[in-house]
Amino acid sequence: MSLKIAIQGIKGSNHHQVAKDCFGDDIELVECLSFDALVDKLLSKEADQGVMAIENSIAGSIIPNYALVNHNDLHIIGEYYLNIHHNLMVLKGQKIEDITEVSSHPMALLQCKEYFRQYPHVRLVEDVDTAETAKRIQELKLKHVAAIAPNVAAELYGLDIVANDIQTIKNNATRFIIVKTKNNVLPEAEITKASLRFITDHKRGSLAAVLNVMSDCRLNLTKIQSLPVIETPWKYAFFVDVTFTEYKDFVKAKSLLDIMAEDFKVLGEYKNVRQ
Numbered sequence: 001m002s003l004k005i006a007i008q009g010i011k012g013s014n015h016h017q018v019a020k021d022c023f024g025d026d027i028e029l030v031e032c033l034s035f036d037a038l039v040d041k042l043l044s045k046e047a048d049q050g051v052m053a054i055e056n057s058i059a060g061s062i063i064p065n066y067a068l069v070n071h072n073d074l075h076i077i078g079e080y081y082l083n084i085h086h087n088l089m090v091l092k093g094q095k096i097e098d099i100t101e102v103s104s105h106p107m108a109l110l111q112c113k114e115y116f117r118q119y120p121h122v123r124l125v126e127d128v129d130t131a132e133t134a135k136r137i138q139e140l141k142l143k144h145v146a147a148i149a150p151n152v153a154a155e156l157y158g159l160d161i162v163a164n165d166i167q168t169i170k171n172n173a174t175r176f177i178i179v180k181t182k183n184n185v186l187p188e189a190e191i192t193k194a195s196l197r198f199i200t201d202h203k204r205g206s207l208a209a210v211l212n213v214m215s216d217c218r219l220n221l222t223k224i225q226s227l228p229v230i231e232t233p234w235k236y237a238f239f240v241d242v243t244f245t246e247y248k249d250f251v252k253a254k255s256l257l258d259i260m261a262e263d264f265k266v267l268g269e270y271k272n273v274r275q
Contacts, residue, residue, distance in 0.1 A: 006030040006038045006047035009105075012131030012153030018051050018080050018176045033128045035065055039072050042181050049077070049180045056084075057173045058111055061225050066197075066239045069179060069267055076195050076268025077186075078178035086112050086167045089159040090146045091137055096162040101125055103133040104148035112148055114168040134159055177268070186270065188247040193222075193272035198261035199229065199237050207238070210261055217253035219244050237263070243272045 005023055007015035010031045019027060030047040032038040041047040052069075055061045069076065086108055090099065102109070102116065103125040116122055127133050133147035138157040146162070147153070154161050177195075200206035214221055223241035228234075244250045250269075258264045 002026055002028045003049065004028045004030050004047045006032055006041040006050040008032055008035050008038050008052065009129040010131050010135060012134055012149060012156045013129055014082060014084065014150055014174065015051050015053065015176070016131070017150060017152055018082055021082070022051070022078070022080055022178060023049075033132070035068055039068050039074070042074065042179065043072060045181075049178055050074075051080075052177050052179055053174050054177045055175045055223075056107065056111075057171070058167075058169050059107055063225065063227060066225060066227055069177075070197055070237075070239075070265070074179040074181060074267075075183040076177045076179055076270060077184035078270045079193070079273055080176045080178065081173050081274065082176060084111070084167065084172045084174055085150060085165055086148050086172075087151060087154065087161045088146050088148060088163040088166055089134055089137075089154045089161045091141060091143060092158065092160050094143060094146075094160065094162075096146075098144055099146045099162075100144045102146045102148060103127045105130050108148045111167045111169070111172060115163070115166040131156075178270075179268075183269075190271050191247050191250070191269045192245065193241065193243045194250060194269045195267040196240050196242065196257070196265065197237055197267055198240075198257060198264045199235065200261055210238075210257060213256050213260065214240075214242060214253055217244075217256070218246070218249045219253050239267075 005019045005027045007019050009015045030041050038050050042050050052065055053062055054065050099122055101123045104127055106126045108130050109124050130149040131153040134149045134153040134157045137145055219242040222243055225239045226236045229237050
């Protein structure tokens with residue numbers, strides 16, 4: 001039986017590309033037009049695992065997704081980095097001079113907005129997904145409308161690419177996490193990264209003390225992100241990623257952090273793919 005993989009977006013999206021790269025072609029794709037819908041598919045067991053973007057090298061963290069993982073008790077079981085290539089595509093026969101409107105995901109528009117300074121007449125329209133617009137252009141035979149999407153979308157929906165790699169910063173990558181409702185137990189020797197969440201009190205030096213423990217236990221802090229605790233105004237939770245060489249160092253740090261921090265939680269233990 002094929003794995004059911006939930007993605008945000010449809011076939012031809014970057015999430016689809018990550019699913020293919022991580023799981024191969026023998027999967028059943030569960031298309032979701034929002035990350036909330038993706039989580040719902042996991043909780044209802046309509047999907048076995050999910051692919052979720054969590055941060056971009058240009059635009060930064062996708063903060064709501066941290067909250068989704070935490071509030072729904074999802075487990076991060078892996079990560080994947082995808083180099084992003086934004087391409088401008090149109091109905092066959094259309095040219096770049098014919099375009100009056102470009103529709104895509106807000107993140108894609110943000111990463112390409114400098115390109116469109118040379119086309120001030122072109123209206124940029126936010127949509128739910130990169131590939132969704134490409135599919136709609138083909139189905140409705142839309143003229144004067146372009147999509148910003150990956151190469152795979154142009155291939156799937158039979159569109160012409162009129163401009164390649166239009167993102168402002170060419171070295172553009174997105175980090176994706178692989179999530180499921182139950183932890184995937186890897187052999188300890190293969191676990192070299194973890195995602196954690198905790199709250200510190202308002203005493204001076206509380207956060208510094210937690211970070212010092214991580215350093216003393218030979219953990220390397222690769223990411224820290226704060227997020228408001230909704231139930232308690234002006235209180236913040238910290239989401240951190242740490243890497244390590246020895247799993248026993250992480251075990252020691254966990255035991256100390258469980259005592260020192262409030263509401264300490266391990267969101268995932270997995271393999272660091274960027275050595």
